[in-house]
Amino acid sequence: MDADFWHARWTANQIGFHEGKPNVHLEARLARLGLAADGRVFLPLCGKTRDIAWLLARGLRVAGAELSPLAVAQLFEELGVAPEISAAGPLELHRAPGLDVFVGDIFALSADRLGPVDAVYDRAALVALPPSMRPPYAAHLAALAARAPQLLVCFTYDQTQAEGPPFSVAAEEVEALYGAAYRLERLDNCPVPGGLRGKVPAKENVWLLEPA
């Protein structure tokens, strides 16, 4: 999936991945990240997820990275705040109280520019990337977040039955990507109601990654 793919999806409003409400696994499992009251959570490939509003409403601080300026414009519009926009090297930084969203390619974001984060929440980010991009993504994310604990929501399904994204990312791959840096605990492995895109049987896997 290259940048053009995602820009085209946002331009055509083909955003079936957007939930429009807080993610149930985030609501159920946030406490497992052990955040302080004003902790800072990083959402890679954040789109315009409503999870951001939900986290901010809990007093947490949020940082995001998103390729699509359209997505980020819609995010701030739906939050009802006008961002302060500045250059951040090859990216743009869109800021509001408690919220920093880096607009551009996450691979061009550095740990220095991101600043310290206390946790990572990956929903539909790892699974948005094709197999060849997942190892560099996982390594970059671990470096960006200095191995902060991570809540990771993945899909598993028979990849011959449907094309990604979202891609199927099996437990073995999560182990291979993150097992050296983190202790992994699978918190949930539950069927996707109605299947993926309403047809392919799929499961949603929720992982907690803690520094090894």
Ligand SMILES: C[S@@+](CC[C@H](N)C(=O)[O-])C[C@H]1O[C@@H](n2cnc3c(N)ncnc32)[C@H](O)[C@@H]1O
């Ligand atoms: C499947 S969507 C998930 C969005 C969000 N996490 C959610 O749960 O709604 C993947 C998002 O990643 C963004 N994206 C893809 N490649 C990216 C990259 N290299 N850097 C930053 N964002 C990227 C896309 O524009 C898209 O909004």
